[in-house]
Amino acid sequence: MKGGSKVVIEPHRHAGIFIAKGKEDALVTRNMVPGESVYGEKRISVDDPAEEGKKIEYRVWNPFRSKIAAAVLGGVDNIWVKPGAKVLYLGAASGTSVSHVSDIVGPTGVVYAVEFSHRSGRDLINMAKKRTNVVPIIEDARMPLKYRMLVGMVDVVFADVAQPDQARIVALNSSYFLKTGGHFIISIKASCVDSTAAPEAVFASEVSKLKKDNFKPQEQVTLEPYERDHAVVIGSYRVAKKKKE
Amino acid sequence: MSSFRNAVKRKTHKERAQPAARAKFGLLEKHKDYVQRARDFHRKQGQLKILREKAAFRNPDEFYFKMQSSSTKRGVHQVNRDNSLDDDTIKLLKSQDMNYVKMKLQTEKRKLDKLEGDLHCLSAMAAIPKQNKHTIFLDSDEEPEDLDLAEYFDTVPELLDQSHNRQRKDQLEEYNEMQKEKERRYLEITEREKRKRKLERAAKHLETERLLMGKGKKRKIKVNF
Ligand SMILES: C[S@@+](CC[C@H](N)C(=O)[O-])C[C@H]1O[C@@H](n2cnc3c(N)ncnc32)[C@H](O)[C@@H]1O
Numbered sequence: 001m002k003g004g005s006k007v008v009i010e011p012h013r014h015a016g017i018f019i020a021k022g023k024e025d026a027l028v029t030r031n032m033v034p035g036e037s038v039y040g041e042k043r044i045s046v047d048d049p050a051e052e053g054k055k056i057e058y059r060v061w062n063p064f065r066s067k068i069a070a071a072v073l074g075g076v077d078n079i080w081v082k083p084g085a086k087v088l089y090l091g092a093a094s095g096t097s098v099s100h101v102s103d104i105v106g107p108t109g110v111v112y113a114v115e116f117s118h119r120s121g122r123d124l125i126n127m128a129k130k131r132t133n134v135v136p137i138i139e140d141a142r143m144p145l146k147y148r149m150l151v152g153m154v155d156v157v158f159a160d161v162a163q164p165d166q167a168r169i170v171a172l173n174s175s176y177f178l179k180t181g182g183h184f185i186i187s188i189k190a191s192c193v194d195s196t197a198a199p200e201a202v203f204a205s206e207v208s209k210l211k212k213d214n215f216k217p218q219e220q221v222t223l224e225p226y227e228r229d230h231a232v233v234i235g236s237y238r239v240a241k242k243k244k245e
Numbered sequence: 246m247s248s249f250r251n252a253v254k255r256k257t258h259k260e261r262a263q264p265a266a267r268a269k270f271g272l273l274e275k276h277k278d279y280v281q282r283a284r285d286f287h288r289k290q291g292q293l294k295i296l297r298e299k300a301a302f303r304n305p306d307e308f309y310f311k312m313q314s315s316s317t318k319r320g321v322h323q324v325n326r327d328n329s330l331d332d333d334t335i336k337l338l339k340s341q342d343m344n345y346v347k348m349k350l351q352t353e354k355r356k357l358d359k360l361e362g363d364l365h366c367l368s369a370m371a372a373i374p375k376q377n378k379h380t381i382f383l384d385s386d387e388e389p390e391d392l393d394l395a396e397y398f399d400t401v402p403e404l405l406d407q408s409h410n411r412q413r414k415d416q417l418e419e420y421n422e423m424q425k426e427k428e429r430r431y432l433e434i435t436e437r438e439k440r441k442r443k444l445e446r447a448a449k450h451l452e453t454e455r456l457l458m459g460k461g462k463k464r465k466i467k468v469n470f
Contacts, residue, residue, distance in 0.1 A: 019367060
């Protein structure tokens with residue numbers, strides 16, 4: 001790739017995520033399958049500082065197409081998805097975001113990607129063929145029992161199913177697969193839950209629903225300027241009410 | 246010259262406002278307003294004059310071919326439509342126009358998406374006001390006032406505004422350590438340079454002594470204290 005040497009890669013606050021500066025100005029993840037783009041995104045290769053003559057390839061992560069990327073740029077404290085983590089990803093669609101999550105968790109982590117639409121599922125499966133840490137599951141996330149044999153205990157549940165009963169779907173899946181003290185990340189699209197109420201009110205009501213289900217929300221960011229009336233809520237699961245000081 | 250003239254403070258003439266007693270006559274026109282009004286008036290007069298002249302010098306035999314296909318309707322100019330195409334053909338052509346425009350729109354959108362895909366304006370984002378909202382949920386016994394944001398995010402206060410990448414303290418430390426290491430190595434270079442020079446001097450001295458002890462006539466050329 002031409003001009004590759006002009007790019008500077010800066011580590012991001014969150015492990016496994018980087019920022020490329022140079023001709024681009026972009027959020028990137030380290031490509032687990034060098035030489036392959038998943039959805040036509042740009043790849044950037046730079047010299048490996050550790051090994052002479054070797055290259056490291058990064059893939060640009062577009063915050064306009066991925067809620068997690070938008071939340072990361074929005075400045076969340078912790079995304080919990082990190083190298084080695086096991087992630088249950090509900091609403092994987094064609095796997096564009098999933099591929100970046102797979103980059104972050106790396107070969108020692110796993111992403112279980114659940115999607116019920118067969119059309120998107122096809123792309124998801126194709127993507128998973130190249131990425132050994134992605135387990136594609138074409139099932140309805142409302143019926144976790146159907147895929148309980150495929151999924152182990154996970155550290156993080158991410159949900160972006162864009163359904164009015166998302167909170168319930170997440171609670172159900174978490175009760176089966178999320179370890180005690182694990183974390184959840186939920187993307188809420190206000191218009192999907194209640195198109196008449198004010199977005200702020202929708203977010204607040206979703207948060208209170210989550211609180212009832214043993215979730216402890218820690219932070220919430222809205223996704224402007226990348227998405228309108230979207231918020232991402234992050235928190236922990238089944239932690240003791242009182243913190244030990 | 247003019248700059249000198251500008252440097253001298255000139256008397257400022259103030260125009261008075263409408264006295265209270267005459268307020269019923271409305272606002273008092275200022276010279277600035279008068280100039281505007283007069284210019285507008287004269288412009289309109291000029292245009293009227295041009296039109297009157299044109300009408301006076303009208304050539305009754307003037308002819309253009311376009312006149313054959315157009316007419317006036319109660320003094321308003323009308324263009325006769327070209328009727329050689331029937332409605333269906335026109336409909337078809339219009340839909341083709343639309344398809345072309347739509348296709349162009351698609352390509353434009355795709356190109357824009359691609360550009361936006363790898364230009365996230367990250368550095369610019371820190372400079373403009375935040376558009377999103379970040380909420381932190383606290384335990385019921387914690388007070389928002391007690392929350393130290395820099396401590397919460399485990400970063401330095403300077404990075405709080407840089408929401409796209411608030412690096413953690415240990416990451417920054419790593420960076421600082423690298424910086425220190427670099428400085429240390431630069432220092433080492435200067436130290437070693439100094440030592441090298443000293444050693445070279447000593448070597449030269451020893452060489453002279455060795456030569457002095459050799460055969461031949463000796464002569465003092467310089468005394469070194
Ligand atoms: C907003 S899209 C997710 C986009 C994806 N997270 C990304 O950033 O690339 C929501 C997806 O959730 C899927 N979905 C909706 N309801 C579902 C359910 N009950 N079970 C599994 N997937 C579901 C939809 O088919 C859709 O593809």
